[in-house]
Amino acid sequence: MSTKPLFADIILPVPLPRLFTYEVPDDLVHLATVGKRVAVPFGKKKMYSGVVCLLHHNKPEEYETKPIVSVLDEESLVNAYQLKFWNWLADYYQCTLGEVYKAALPSGLKMESETRIIYNTEFIAESPLSDKENKVLDIIAGKKVCSINDVNQQSGLKNSLPIIKRLLEYNAVFVNEHLKESYKAKTEKVISLHPKCQSEDALQLVFDKLSRAPKQQELLMTFMSMVGGLTGAITNENVAKPELLKKANASQAAIRELCNKEIFLEQERAIDRLDLNDKAVKQANQLSEVQQTAYDEIKDGFQTHDVTLLHGVTSGGKTEIYIHLIEEQLMQGKQVLYLLPEIALTTQITSRLQKHFGNKMGIYHSKFADAERVEIWNNLLQQKNYQLIVGVRSSVFLPFSNLGLIIVDEEHENTYKQFDPTPRYHARDAAIVLASLFGAKTLLGTATPSIESYFNAQQGKYALVELLQRFEGIKMPEIVAVDVREAKRKKQMSSHFTPMLLEKMDEALKNGEQVILFQNRRGFSPFIECGQCAWVAKCVNCDVSMTYHKHLNQLVCHYCNHSIQLPTVCPACHSPAIETRGFGTEKIEEEMSLLYPDHKVARMDLDTTRSKSGYDKLIKKFEDGEVHILIGTQMISKGLDFDNVSVVGILNADNMLNYPDFRAFERSYQLMTQVSGRAGRKNKQGLVVLQTSNPKHPVIMDVINHNFLNHYNGQLEERQLFKYPPYYRLINITIKHKEQPVANRAAHLLAEQLRVVFGNRVLGPQAPVINRIQNLYIKKILIKMEKKASPTKVKHLMREAIFSLQAQQAFRYVTFQIDVDPA
Template structure:
């Protein structure tokens, strides 16, 4: 066997290649594919990378550097993951480094962190600028700081130019140190010193401590907590805080006993993840219709790898999932349960915990990075978690024995990653992941995506339909209200029609709950001057600022830029600035004015930023502590509430009129899903759908719960205009700081692509929002018909992008590819 001397490493950098490093003899016996290694990169950077392959071929084009160290005794990435990463990178036109950055929790990725140090020998020979003085004053006091520290603490958006100037004057110098993102959580424990493991020694200790009453009390409490002065208990340890509290002592008094040699104080690593001690329940018996669907799914799995479960809202799909999970665990397999929203995990995990207890793991972005590392580690090494509930990033966890992937609410566009790369779709990626594991996939939804339903129609997926709601609950009654007519007759009370107000009143009188849906957060989408028509826009993005009344600020929802509400128009000086449109915050304020005695809560991105906020709002609503819940699409799916008798959809038109070929599909899905929250237990619910166009075919299909009619009409349009699922789409977004340059670059790229792909190229054109964070954008769309090799298409696109960025005038241009955009 040949000796391995070189390793190809995946580094977290957006460069389209692997990097070969030399392995010194010191590390030869430690290296394994999938392990993390520390390597130098460039002149000063240090990264942790993943070993992709081992070989004995020295690169001819460059001198190799040596691996600095190996971080892991066993690999943190398995072979299936590496194959999966490869597929993601190739299919979604990104680099392995970008996949690596997305796939691993930050705590498992180490990067060098630039430190700026103060030069105490520096003498200023010429006058420094105020900003240079500010940075130097801070450094002279703190001696060292990161660039981020200097940005934050000196209120400078970018301190790099100042640091560069100070470096040239030799007032500061910089260094690199490795930044470790993950630190284990520990607690201090106290145990008996081995010198006192004999009973006679303990008797002597009691005698010796006779004059130190408090220390004697602590000593006696310790033995009480470990179960007595019995040799079988001597090796036991006690949490230092517990010992301190039980003996009413101080940490200093316990420390004295450690100093005297009676106790040993140690640090013990503990999990950040909570364990449940609740007793488990068995699975519920399925109803007749659920059992039929369950049997059909199992039958389909005999000859198909994927099944679409099309079940109306409240049909009991989750209970079918639980039975399928139970079956996989009995076979010794693991299950991945994907959800589109963190908000959904609260109720789903509560139900699953009652059945699967501590075998259930949770993985999403509201967990701290350290907690995500611990979940990742457990799946990799400990095997405690047999079922993992998570959002889209869960597809990157290190599973080794997957039997089933459940994709709940498979139609949701939140399964698609938009920024940064990889711009993957978790539903489609999960299909490939299942293939690598030899696992089955179940897609569940009340409103299938056109692509998935088409696959079921063509026989690629098995199709199981469940149109009976659990316990025979009726589908909600949907009443449309023509708000244009109501406004003309001056009957509207703010944004609420008389019909909606009447039904809210009746529900409140019957002690029932109400959900109001408005898919826009904030108080008002924009302000406008009544005199000259001026609208406040973001300084960095081509978008109007949204008004948030509770903080009295205008905020950009694209870059986060915000400033205080102006008192007068900046264009004409008039004080007549007026809010236009309405968001959830405005609805909340108006509802409180109309129903002052009612308990109201709002659930949107602004009220759900912390990890516990989702759970708190949902828990309060479940317990009846909230009468009216107002929310965005967060409340539109998957949540199961008792006693919700009325759902109000306040502005159906805003969804229908969105400039996107999927607008009608998404509108149908959102309206159907939010309608499904009504009447889920023992009583038919009512949905009040407010619109200016009650004759819109999508609204008629929602009222009639006619998915088939909606599907066929949309498919005809998609076919006529060459959109998915008949054609594959690839978007190319060209970005540059200069508007003229981005126009020239996108025109150049568009012409190049047209010479290769002809009529398949649409654009370039400015997107709806043509500037974000000072980057000017232009978009090119490619429509690729079926039967064409996508791999070949992507290679030709990559050649075109390389040609563009190699052009002297376009070197600073960025081109982002989005395959199968949403």
């Protein structure tokens, strides 16, 4: 009896709004399961690895199916929870499953015919390779860098993907993302008995021969005791070389001698790059009375709500509460995801959590090499030792199987929002949906809740817990607003610093205390200008001035990274009067070094923390007191705790307040409050000097008075009046084209079509503040939706309007980007 042919719907890493159906050959039917990667032909020449989404017997009518070439995995790489989550993301954020797939998987797990394969020059095979593996490796080694198509053509193989996958596992090759930093498998040297000595008689003979070399004999005895060979059967187990040297108190020379005598065998073995110590873990500290009350209220909140908002002041002890909640979940055999908004935060948090959870904890973020992220993925997939994952927004894509709790720390941060490329998801909102798929709970924690989250708590959608006292009675910092205009009028300013700020810095530094200065602009100065004709250096690709970076002596565009050398004369009038305007972190660092030559000054911004260890080293130096003055952008505001900081300076509060965005006041309040929270610990009340031209601004007054509720109510009133979240949902459509008239025409036609359906809820099109980036002209359309409106219907109508425009030849190359819930 013939059986119906089996078909598979495959998610491919292409931005097309559909799945692709392939036939499963008879010899692969027993291997093909949902969630596995398969190699499939796509188009005339390309080969992709895709993920099986659905298996069925429904042959497509409209086209002839192609067969799957091979199944790449022994076990499913993507689980059912992930596929549900991917579908929700694609639907809610208006992107394709292929785009979600590309965002979700680490690059080491994605292979396609355009992938660049790089030969690992330091590869040493631990066991013989097969003929096909050797053939493929020789081709890659000869070219150093090549594509999968190159390998297929030169090897004569129909599909080399399974072989390349094995070579990746051997660390013989790596894929394009590894170009960011040189890859080398992490190994350690291990010692085992030489095969000639792995019998009782041979070993007895060896001991007899070593009677005249007591140190070598003692070393051998120590080794045997470590592998249990003194009390049991002789095995070929190995011991890490450093551990053996330490335990035997022996020298490298002693081991070398035993290796030369073919008693020991020294080898290298691969170890987990993310290997966290498995020392005895520390029990969670006892909670204070206030913390215990908050903990109990969170537990009560979880009885009635899936989401709880913990509004806790800076230094209120939120992390200790998190540790108790995590401990409880892990004791129940559950998994926990701890989300952080910035990689910078992982340094302090992970060192603290590691003391409690040891090797049950894994870390996941983009500063890790791709191979390290693959290890985390596989560890979770195989349900090995990681029960707690600490990571940034991309951690929501990991293959959890038994999630019990998600903690979203600093939930207000807009860095939880992915801007480019698609999917443009918000990790906080995505985490809530992910938790719901498991029946898990979500805890949102922050000292400065987002307006939307606090509104949801006030409306009863979330449970609300408030922790409004600092831990151990530490006082909230005193915040003083200093009028910069008045200081300038009286000629009291020293460059960009008011007398009060410098006076308080002097006092702190004399007392051996530390200072943080906040300026949310990197570089030396935001732009340069000709003092003669007012010429300003602008980027050739973008409609924006270029930032001067003094250490490079270059002007850099922060949008496309185009850079040029600093001109010595004005290109317009040839005057040498080129002047810097404004100030960034680099300029503040230079001026502080001149003002305080006896104190160590450091800068924390994107330029100084690009490397994997950049954050760690800088934070460690500041913690250890090696750095006295730390200057930074917003990354210094996010939950970092330093015991010895007594003074914080906010150098320019007005920049934040004057940004043209409906969230500008909310963000300014959050940022100033969070930066202020770095001041004062233990026995000392901190001081914050806030430099502004408008000390009576309502946002600044709320920051000074620590009055979140007043700020919240004021913002809520404005949001309701002007139809913004949390009362309305927003969808932003960005239209881009290399020719401005085409972008304008496409935007106007789209707005007209949308107004037919949505009326005056459509705003625009209008040009953004920067209306050309990377030689593409930009227009924006904003749709405001009532909360009760069906988002599915709105998105469908919007998509239809975009598709109808894209079908026209004139707009074929126009880019339409949809951003649901823009941050």
